[in-house]
Amino acid sequence: MTSAPQQPAASTANTPAKEGFWGRVNPFASKKWVGRQTAPINDRLTELDEVNAKNSSDIKDVDSRAQAGIRQAQTTADGANQVATAANAQAQSASGAAQGALGHVDQLNTTVKGLDQYSEVSEQEVKFPHGQPILSSAARQQLDDMATALSGKQGYILEVEAHSPGAGSVGIQNSERLAEAVKRYLATAHEIPVYRMHAVALGNVHGQADVDTKPIRISSVNVRLMENSLAAQGAPQPQGVASSTGAERP
Numbered sequence: 001m002t003s004a005p006q007q008p009a010a011s012t013a014n015t016p017a018k019e020g021f022w023g024r025v026n027p028f029a030s031k032k033w034v035g036r037q038t039a040p041i042n043d044r045l046t047e048l049d050e051v052n053a054k055n056s057s058d059i060k061d062v063d064s065r066a067q068a069g070i071r072q073a074q075t076t077a078d079g080a081n082q083v084a085t086a087a088n089a090q091a092q093s094a095s096g097a098a099q100g101a102l103g104h105v106d107q108l109n110t111t112v113k114g115l116d117q118y119s120e121v122s123e124q125e126v127k128f129p130h131g132q133p134i135l136s137s138a139a140r141q142q143l144d145d146m147a148t149a150l151s152g153k154q155g156y157i158l159e160v161e162a163h164s165p166g167a168g169s170v171g172i173q174n175s176e177r178l179a180e181a182v183k184r185y186l187a188t189a190h191e192i193p194v195y196r197m198h199a200v201a202l203g204n205v206h207g208q209a210d211v212d213t214k215p216i217r218i219s220s221v222n223v224r225l226m227e228n229s230l231a232a233q234g235a236p237q238p239q240g241v242a243s244s245t246g247a248e249r250p
Contacts, residue, residue: 117228117229117230118157118226118227118228119226119227119228119229120224120225120226121156121225121226121227122146122149122224122225123222123223123224123225124142124143124145124146124222124223125220125221125222125223126139126142126143126182126220126221126222126223127139127218127219127220128178128218128219128220128221129218129219130219131164131165131174131219133177133178133180133181134181135181135182135185140185140189143182143185143186143189143190143223144189144190146223146225147186147189147190147192148190149225150190150192150225153227155227155228155229155230156196156225156226156227156228157196157197157198157226158186158192158196158197158198158223158224158225158226159198159200159222159223159224159226160179160182160183160197160198160199160200160221160222160223161179161199161200161202161221161222161223161224162175162176162178162179162182162199162200162201162202162219162220162221162222163175163178163202163203163204163205163206163216163219163220163221163222164178164201164203164204164216164219165204165215165216165217165218165219166203166204167203167204168203169203170203171203171204172201172202172203173201174203174219175201175202175203175219176201178201178219178220178221179199179200179201179221180199181221182199182221182223183197183199204216
């Protein structure tokens with residue numbers, strides 16, 4: 001009797017694992033098996049944490065350097081602003097000094113131009129009826145009054161203009177003696193400085209200040225007080241020059 005052929009036994013090596021309720025993973029798998037399955041994931045997460053930490057550190061470093069650069073730029077800007085402010089103040093000070101110097105120069109120029117500008121203050125006509133260089137009491141009184149008014153004054157001169165009816169050199173010589181008589185009296189009796197008296201002997205010729213064209217018939221001396229307004233404002237006299245009272249300045 002022929003026996004039926006036997007079926008080969010199924011290989012258990014190629015038999016797929018049964019899938020349970022949780023799939024291929026057995027919920028009761030060992031810790032080692034789970035560790036082997038999750039190790040690559042943990043490594044990746046660790047790598048990501050390191051990258052994030054490095055990025056955070058780089059960001060902080062960039063931010064710190066940026067803040068330091070901003071502070072340095074602000075400090076430089078503040079320093080430049082202070083320098084500009086100081087330079088502006090110096091420029092304004094220099095401009096003010098220049099304006100002051102310009103004003104002083106203008107004032108000095110005005111003063112220099114006005115030093116030789118004299119204006120007539122008063123005039124006295126001292127007469128010599130007999131043509132002799134002798135002062136009468138009336139003439140001396142005239143000169144006394146003028147000299148008294150000059151006490152303490154500065155910046156003045158006396159124009160002494162002498163006239164005599166004589167013609168030619170005779171008239172000039174006579175008028176010179178009259179002018180000297182007036183100057184001598186003012187210098188000796190009232191100590192008027194000689195440098196303040198300027199005399200001219202015109203004989204029988206009219207002076208520029210005279211408008212009368214009639215012939216001169218009487219001997220006389222016209223004494224004009226001329227004052228410089230700038231010099232009369234209290235400008236000091238040169239050292240060693242006698243004042244109008246005769247006292248020599250130290």
